[in-house]
Amino acid sequence: MKKKLLSLPVIALGLSILGLSNPARATTEILIQIQKGRFTPSEIEIPVDTKVKLLIENLDDTPEEFDSYDLNREVLVQGHGKGSCYIGPLSPGRYKFEGEFSPETAQGVVIVK
Amino acid sequence: MKPLQLTLFTLIFANSLPLYAASYLSDPADYIHNPIVEEGEREIDTKFGTQSPKGSSGNSQSEASVGLGYGVNSWWFTEVYGNTMWNANNANFDAVEWENKFQLTETGKYPVDIGLLIELERPQDRNSGYEVQYGLLLQSEWRKWQANLNFLMQGHYNATINQGSFFGYQGQLKYRLQPQFELGAQIYSWLGQTNNWNSNQQQQTSAGPAVFGKTKVGAKQAIEYNLAYLWGTTASSPKNTIRAQIEYEF
Numbered sequence: 001m002k003k004k005l006l007s008l009p010v011i012a013l014g015l016s017i018l019g020l021s022n023p024a025r026a027t028t029e030i031l032i033q034i035q036k037g038r039f040t041p042s043e044i045e046i047p048v049d050t051k052v053k054l055l056i057e058n059l060d061d062t063p064e065e066f067d068s069y070d071l072n073r074e075v076l077v078q079g080h081g082k083g084s085c086y087i088g089p090l091s092p093g094r095y096k097f098e099g100e101f102s103p104e105t106a107q108g109v110v111i112v113k
Numbered sequence: 114m115k116p117l118q119l120t121l122f123t124l125i126f127a128n129s130l131p132l133y134a135a136s137y138l139s140d141p142a143d144y145i146h147n148p149i150v151e152e153g154e155r156e157i158d159t160k161f162g163t164q165s166p167k168g169s170s171g172n173s174q175s176e177a178s179v180g181l182g183y184g185v186n187s188w189w190f191t192e193v194y195g196n197t198m199w200n201a202n203n204a205n206f207d208a209v210e211w212e213n214k215f216q217l218t219e220t221g222k223y224p225v226d227i228g229l230l231i232e233l234e235r236p237q238d239r240n241s242g243y244e245v246q247y248g249l250l251l252q253s254e255w256r257k258w259q260a261n262l263n264f265l266m267q268g269h270y271n272a273t274i275n276q277g278s279f280f281g282y283q284g285q286l287k288y289r290l291q292p293q294f295e296l297g298a299q300i301y302s303w304l305g306q307t308n309n310w311n312s313n314q315q316q317q318t319s320a321g322p323a324v325f326g327k328t329k330v331g332a333k334q335a336i337e338y339n340l341a342y343l344w345g346t347t348a349s350s351p352k353n354t355i356r357a358q359i360e361y362e363f
Contacts, residue, residue, distance in 0.1 A: 051221070063153070069292045072254060073220065076152040076187075083187075086221030091256060101333060 027053045027086070032066075034077065035059040037102035045111045049089040056083045064106065068097035071110065088112075137164060137317055137351055138267065138279055138303040141176040142196070144339070144358045145285040145299055147261055148228025148250035150216040154184040155363055158192060162356035167345065172200035176207070190214040210234040214250070226252045230263070242272030261285040266307060280307045281317075287325055295325040299341045317350045319343035335362045 030052055033040045037060065046052050056066050058077040066075040066083065071090075077083040087095075090112045099106025141162030163175040180194025191214075196207040215229040228250035235243055248265035261284060268278035281304055287297030300320040305311035323341035330336055336359065343354040 053222075065153075069289075072259070072289065074151050076154075076184075084219070086219060088221075 027051050029053045029055055031055045031057060032108070033057045033059055034064050034099065034106065037064075037099065037105040039097075039099065039106055039108040042108040043111060044108070045113060046088065046090070048092055048112055051086055051088040053084055053086050056085075058082070063101065065100035066097060067100040068095060068110075070095035071097060073097075074100070138281065139301045139317060139319065139351075139354075140196070141174055141198075141354060142178055142356055142358075143283075143301060144356065145261055145283050146214065146228075146230050146250050146263055148214070148216050148218075148226050148252050149220055150186075150188055150190040150214060150228070151184045152187045154182075154190070156182045156192075157361045157363075158182050158194060158358070159360070160194075160356070160358045162354060164351040164354045167348070167350075167352040172202065174198060174200050178210075180210075180212075182212075188216045190216075206237050208234045208236045208244075221254075224253060228252075230265070240273040242269050244269050257289045259287050259289060267303075278307045280304050280310070285323070287323070293326045293328050297323045297325060299323045299343065301343065311349075314348040316347050318346045319350050319354050320346055321353075333363060336360070337362060 028046070028050065030044055030046070032044070032054055034056065044054075054066070056075060056077050058064050058079055058081050061079045063076060063078050063081075066073065066077060066085070068074075071087050073085045073087060075083040075085045087110065090110075092112050095110040095112065097108045097110065141164040142160040143162070144160060158178075158180040160178045160180075161176070163173055165173045176196060176198045178194045178196040180192045182190060182192030184190045192212045193209070194212070195209050198205065198207040210232060211234075212230070212232040215231075217227045217229060218225075220226055230246070230248050230250055232246040233243060234246070244267065246265055246267045248263055251262045253260050263283045265281050265283065266278055267281070269276045281302050282300075283302070284300045285297060287295050289295050298321065300318065302316060302318040304316050310316070321341055321343040323339060325339040327335055327337040338357065338359045340357045341355075343351075343356065345351045345353065
């Protein structure tokens with residue numbers, strides 16, 4: 001019983017950090033378009049320690065996947081479709097991303113200052 | 114319910130199963146679920162594991178599984194796979210499983226990403242009825258660190274013997290060093306019946322180091338792996354477990 005009681009604060013702590021009771025504050029949104037296998041813009045600047053929503057719009061006929069190991073994000077965007085993901089808060093640095101289906105041309109970087 | 118019930122039940126029930134049947138709630142090839150769903154991802158998922166019991170209480174048990182998974186959309190991933198288990202004396206097809214994972218929050222929107230797992234297993238041994246595992250999947254990241262914590266329930270239905278439902282958790286911490294090689298640790302723990310947790314030594318807990326990685330092998334193709342060596346931390350846990358998962362994504 002004592003063990004159960006000790007476990008409750010741990011679970012409560014876990015649930016409290018979910019942050020669901022405190023919805024994300026107004027988040028900056030940045031639009032990235034995919035056209036002819038390239039990202040526009042291909043360089044994005046965001047402030048340090050700020051959460052940003054990336055809106056990814058694919059203007060091509062074929063699907064593309066926004067892929068970034070640095071940002072730990074993978075988002076499939078269908079042809080003429082839209083996708084999104086949240087990134088940050090991030091420390092200063094350069095975070096590369098690419099289009100997994102056309103990595104030769106679809107390259108970009110998030111610069112955090 | 115008595116604290117020893119889980120162990121006693123395990124021993125009694127294990128006797129009703131073929132010799133190779135697992136006597137631990139964590140199968141040798143269990144793995145850490147994560148809540149993130151990647152739309153359109155197709156994968157051939159192979160898992161392998163072997164567990165050694167403590168003392169001379171039985172043979173080592175091994176398990177292998179092969180599955181086919183698909184990210185149906187941005188919030189639902191489904192996978193069907195088959196398991197084989199064996200030991201020194203016996204080998205047999207063990208079960209067919211259908212796993213469904215639902216991502217409940219947008220990746221990165223909140224400090225913790227949340228998912229839901231529902232997995233249905235049809236054991237080959239029909240005395241075991243159907244096994245259902247379900248639970249809450251949590252993931253958070255900070256800089257290059259990623260942490261997972263899952264709370265799971267597991268129960269059998271339509272089984273010859275009523276086994277009740279068990280509560281457990283699994284956790285993972287990893288440092289994202291580079292795509293091909295990441296370091297971390299995993300823990301798998303079953304605490305006992307949902308309404309009566311076991312004493313520390315009767316719980317089944319295994320923990321140890323793990324490595325992870327992913328490498329691209331062609332256009333839209335990648336191989337992802339994770340491998341762990343786990344030590345049993347209680348008297349009721351396996352002495353050690355070696356487990357691996359290799360996925361071919363295409």
